[in-house]
Amino acid sequence: MRAFVLAALLPLTAFAADEQLIERGKYLARAADCVACHSIEGGAEYAGGLPLESPFGTIYGTNITPDKEHGIGNYSADDFYRAVAEGERRDGSNLYPAMPYTSYHLLKREDSDAIYAYLMSLEPIAKPSPQTDLSFPFNLRFGLSFWNMLYKDSVQLQPAEGKSEPWQRGQYLVEVLGHCGECHTPRNVLGALQQDERLQGAVILGYEAPSLLADDLAARGWNPEDLATFLKYGISAQGSMFNEMYPVFHHSTQYLPFDDHQAMSTYLLGDQPPEPRKVASVALDQLGASAQQGRQHYLNTCAGCHGAAGEGIPHVAVAMEGNTTLRLNDARNLLRVIDDGIKEQQFTGFERMQPMPGFSDKLDDGQVRDLLHYLRQTWGGQAAELSPQQVSQLRSEKGH
Amino acid sequence: MAKRILSMIINSQAVGPVEVPDDLMMIDFLHEHLNLTGSRLGCGQGVCHACVAILDKADGTSEEVRTCITGVHFFDGKRVRTIEGHAKRDAQGEVSELNPIQQKFVDKFAFQCSYCTPGYVNAATVLVEKLQRQPVKRSELEGEIEDALGKHICRCTGYVRYYSAARDVVESLGLVKEG
Numbered sequence: 001m002r003a004f005v006l007a008a009l010l011p012l013t014a015f016a017a018d019e020q021l022i023e024r025g026k027y028l029a030r031a032a033d034c035v036a037c038h039s040i041e042g043g044a045e046y047a048g049g050l051p052l053e054s055p056f057g058t059i060y061g062t063n064i065t066p067d068k069e070h071g072i073g074n075y076s077a078d079d080f081y082r083a084v085a086e087g088e089r090r091d092g093s094n095l096y097p098a099m100p101y102t103s104y105h106l107l108k109r110e111d112s113d114a115i116y117a118y119l120m121s122l123e124p125i126a127k128p129s130p131q132t133d134l135s136f137p138f139n140l141r142f143g144l145s146f147w148n149m150l151y152k153d154s155v156q157l158q159p160a161e162g163k164s165e166p167w168q169r170g171q172y173l174v175e176v177l178g179h180c181g182e183c184h185t186p187r188n189v190l191g192a193l194q195q196d197e198r199l200q201g202a203v204i205l206g207y208e209a210p211s212l213l214a215d216d217l218a219a220r221g222w223n224p225e226d227l228a229t230f231l232k233y234g235i236s237a238q239g240s241m242f243n244e245m246y247p248v249f250h251h252s253t254q255y256l257p258f259d260d261h262q263a264m265s266t267y268l269l270g271d272q273p274p275e276p277r278k279v280a281s282v283a284l285d286q287l288g289a290s291a292q293q294g295r296q297h298y299l300n301t302c303a304g305c306h307g308a309a310g311e312g313i314p315h316v317a318v319a320m321e322g323n324t325t326l327r328l329n330d331a332r333n334l335l336r337v338i339d340d341g342i343k344e345q346q347f348t349g350f351e352r353m354q355p356m357p358g359f360s361d362k363l364d365d366g367q368v369r370d371l372l373h374y375l376r377q378t379w380g381g382q383a384a385e386l387s388p389q390q391v392s393q394l395r396s397e398k399g400h
Numbered sequence: 401m402a403k404r405i406l407s408m409i410i411n412s413q414a415v416g417p418v419e420v421p422d423d424l425m426m427i428d429f430l431h432e433h434l435n436l437t438g439s440r441l442g443c444g445q446g447v448c449h450a451c452v453a454i455l456d457k458a459d460g461t462s463e464e465v466r467t468c469i470t471g472v473h474f475f476d477g478k479r480v481r482t483i484e485g486h487a488k489r490d491a492q493g494e495v496s497e498l499n500p501i502q503q504k505f506v507d508k509f510a511f512q513c514s515y516c517t518p519g520y521v522n523a524a525t526v527l528v529e530k531l532q533r534q535p536v537k538r539s540e541l542e543g544e545i546e547d548a549l550g551k552h553i554c555r556c557t558g559y560v561r562y563y564s565a566a567r568d569v570v571e572s573l574g575l576v577k578e579g
Contacts, residue, residue: 296404299473300471304468304471305469354447
């Protein structure tokens with residue numbers, strides 16, 4: 001009788017184990033933000049199609065649903081692991097390193113298997129992946145074998161001795177699953193991550209992915225709690241996510257448990273986090289002449305939403321006081337936001353931020369320069385001024 | 401309160417020089433200083449577009465500007481039109497003839513409570529002026545109207561009539577080319 005009961009329960013147990021594996025795979029796929037590149041806005045999840053612009057041409061996120069013709073339906077768990085961790089397709093050809101195998105080579109095998117189980121549980125979508133459009137010689141996939149010899153294992157973990165458990169988990173989330181370095185670490189002329197400048201910030205498509213080093217984060221006002229809150233909710237006292245971090249929040253970080261955000265912020269700021277720098281706002285009469293001019297542009301074009309004293313309006317526009325973007329050494333992101341604006345944003349729960357208009361055709365170079373100085377000197381603790389040439393050069397670089 | 405002097409042209413008439421607070425919003429200047437109350441304060445946050453005025457740029461083009469989130473000093477030295485400036489007026493200053501856009505909106509009964517109507521008339525005006533410079537193919541007309549009016553919010557949900565009036569006025573002014 002007991003044997004019979006066991007036999008009857010076994011398939012159920014196996015089923016429950018599968019369900020657990022799939023559920024874990026779903027969580028891991030979110031932590032790894034697979035959907036961001038393997039989907040297009042409004043398209044089926046994981047069915048591919050997102051164009052990824054690179055200095056070498058356009059690469060498209062592929063269909064990774066279980067469709068046998070267009071997706072990964074014929075991949076085994078081994079094939080999948082090789083693709084994800086080693087950048088090698090089932091047919092033996094090389095993937096382009098837009099696929100972050102330079103980070104995923106550290107992915108644990110059991111985590112790859114869980115993501116595989118999750119992806120294989122999805123509805124197959126028969127949608128062909130667009131062809132890559134790269135210039136010669138980057139269109140030759142075999143050329144990547146040499147690149148891979150040099151750079152495939154670019155990302156390496158930091159020594160974990162003496163580090164807390166959250167720090168170690170945070171390292172895996174940041175460096176491997178979250179592949180944060182793929183944007184926040186600068187690349188060399190061959191597009192490889194420069195590990196000696198790990199997480200020190202890089203410029204991508206006109207915007208700066210700022211430094212994530214602990215001292216730099218602290219200088220921009222971050223403490224562990226606010227950084228974890230920012231990752232969870234996309235918004236904190238330091239501002240709201242925009243540009244490329246908004247989809248990262250939208251597809252990935254908002255779904256993770258708060259433990260994970262705390263672990264990531266522990267890893268980034270360290271087990272003994274530096275004290276966040278306090279920046280007191282500077283009175284108008286203490287500002288430089290250009291910044292004083294900039295105040296009127298601020299009142300004319302910004303204060304309607306951000307407030308005359310930079311206090312912001314909840315659910316409408318972030319405060320300027322304490323805003324992390326104003327504190328960046330490089331004025332690039334602030335300038336890009338002023339020129340390009342920000343689309344309407346939806347955050348966790350019912351939090352919203354209204355669209356911000358772009359002012360590229362409303363403010364001339366001199367006015368933008370004055371405005372940048374006003375914002376950075378008043379609330380950002382950045383007294384240095386930009387030359388008119390720097391401003392016009394930055395403005396001529398298109399964002400996206 | 402810090403003040404600053406400005407002048408501008410509103411509805412072809414010189415305004416100023418006048419000294420006003422440096423953080424005064426344009427809609428408050430129109431309402432409180434000039435008694436031009438046709439531009440409507442809706443959300444006060446730049447979303448509903450009921451407050452838009454038309455900015456005439458030096459290059460001969462025109463665009464909408466949200467007066468609830470734009471400071472009055474932004475308009476210093478510029479040319480602006482509001483809903484009060486569209487119709488013809490007689491010697492006594494009374495409206496004697498609506499302009500074709502206003503007339504079409506009336507004919508099509510393209511409003512309900514009318515609160516958002518000035519914003520829609522201004523949006524349609526900017527659209528007509530754009531198409532006068534560059535007529536549109538019939539196949540692209542709907543998209544042009546959507547682009548021009550799409551950001552305006554009508555809480556009575558009178559969108560169909562607004563869009564239909566805009567389409568009619570563009571057609572009646574001969575701004576559509578075949579194709």
